[in-house]
Amino acid sequence: MALCAAGCDNVGQDGSDQSAVTPGVTSDKIRVGSSLALTGHASFLGQQTLSGATAYLDYINEQGGVHGRKIELVVYDDRYEPPLCLANTQKLIVKENIFSLFCYVGTPTTVKIIPLVKKARIPLLGMFTGAKALREPFNPYLINVRASYHEEVDAAVSRLVEDLGCKRIAVFYQYDAYGLDGLRGAEISLLKYGLDPVAKGSYIRGTLDIEQALARIMAAKPEAVVMVGTYMPCAKFIRMAKNIQPDLIFYNVSFVGAEELVRILGDKGERIIVSQVVPPPELPQTQDLFPLAREFLEQYAQDHPDQPISSVSLEGYLNARVLVEALRRAGPDPTREGFIRAVQSIHEMPIGKDAVIRFGPHDHQGLDQVYFTEIREGKLRLLTDWKDLARRLGRAPAQTAQAAHPAKPGLAGKGMVP
Incomplete structure (x- = not known):
């Protein structure tokens, strides 16, 4: 052992x-x-x-x-x-x-x-x-x-805005270095589209005290919520928010622990997207x-x-x-x-289709890939067809939404699942 x-x-x-x-x-x-x-x-x-x-x-x-x-x-x-x-x-x-x-x-x-x-x-x-x-x-x-979280959030914001036509996006985050890092990433990504978070709400790490954040965010009537937290507070927020606004879209960064989020939410897990840095191995x-x-x-x-x-x-x-x-x-x-x-x-360590671990003298991040999953019918599924997702969620892709200041090539991840 x-x-x-x-x-x-x-x-x-x-x-x-x-x-x-x-x-x-x-x-x-x-x-x-x-x-x-x-x-x-x-x-x-x-x-x-x-x-x-x-x-x-x-x-x-x-x-x-x-x-x-x-x-x-x-x-x-x-x-x-x-x-x-x-x-x-x-x-x-x-x-x-x-x-x-x-x-x-x-x-x-x-x-x-x-x-x-x-x-x-x-x-x-x-x-x-x-x-x-x-x-x-x-x-x-x-x-x-x-x-990085910035790469995850940047890829997600582009999908929310361009593919799902969301303009009113709020941020729910853990009030510490983790949550603030994700919040900053969301603000930077939204700014590319001339947008700001319509509301921001936080909770203290180690607690489930999300009620104030929920009230602040729901009062702004968002179309989607970027979530930067752990599985228990995020699950509680999602449950309560769904009771207020059933058509809300939720996006979580990978640290949430998607499989545990699925287990906790059960049949309350629809309309939830989770970014991943590696795809769910069992799919x-x-x-x-x-x-x-x-x-x-x-x-x-x-x-x-x-x-x-x-x-x-x-x-x-x-x-x-x-x-x-x-x-x-x-x-x-x-x-x-x-x-x-x-x-x-280590310049070439293949691990998957279009996924290669690469390092260099001044590059200490091996992967840039961002994958997406959705919770559907109580299970985690790989998300590759955003047009189909937009149809199922009753969303219309944005007609003219393009980043005013596009990210540098590869920011959203080389080999990112489309």
Whole structure:
């Protein structure tokens, strides 16, 4: 098993290995560390990210590891609380003596540790967050695999305006670094069409207190709501908003956890769009669009036969594949700086149709793709036909809606599902 729970008591038992120049690297193992939400109101996201990552790491370890070393993942639960994430990260670096940080979950938690990452000069690879603060300004120790929230929201706003003819768009967001990042992305994207949010409403992270935000947004009579939150508050908002305005369209960014949102809403899940940075692995269309999903499903079923499958777990799996590829390229005597150079050497790592992971010396975001799903008849479905969606929702595509200031080519994602 690749997983080592917090507080492992085998740290430093092999004195000769642990005194090696490179932290976390011994003759037979390499230790990486993760702090993520395993309990609390974002636990689905943390558990799924971890399950996806360990499915591949366990598979690699069964094959003998990388350069004769097995990968040991040391995990701490931060409950999606920034102060706890910071404390956990300090322990991982100092007490657990890890080689690299890996698979963090959430914007407020991950942004909190940026100064520590920079000071310790330790790589952090594969974060389940699309926050701009993890991409700009460029930080050589931060390695993102997924597309950003701004790319997700930009792609969604263009669809809402151009394909569904929405002009009155509100924003519901979590009042922290995550929600404010999404809000800013929505404002920038709407401005391209000469629009502003008709209303903005927020809630406090860790609560379900959405009533004030709901009242403010519904008073503006929006046609669509951009939602930047977690699954429980978003589900509550959707339920209550549908009772007031049944024809409202809801768009959620990927961090909501689409599969969990579907489970919570049940038959209240119509007229909901969710952007994804990887397509839902269990859908038949995904097998053609994203062939890597087949390998994921096989390895995940062997490693976690009783765990649910989701886009979140597939994303964790992709993070692990990038980690392993970088360790291979780093050679038999890895260093942290050499590991970063190895990541930057990944120029062509195909994972699906028109989907290739690419990094570079000043490009630490491997993917730009944005996919779309919709909740329909209580199930998550890949959304590719926007004309059909407009017909089903009773919407008319805009006749003249075009961005006044178009995004640079590729902003909405190379290979984005049309």
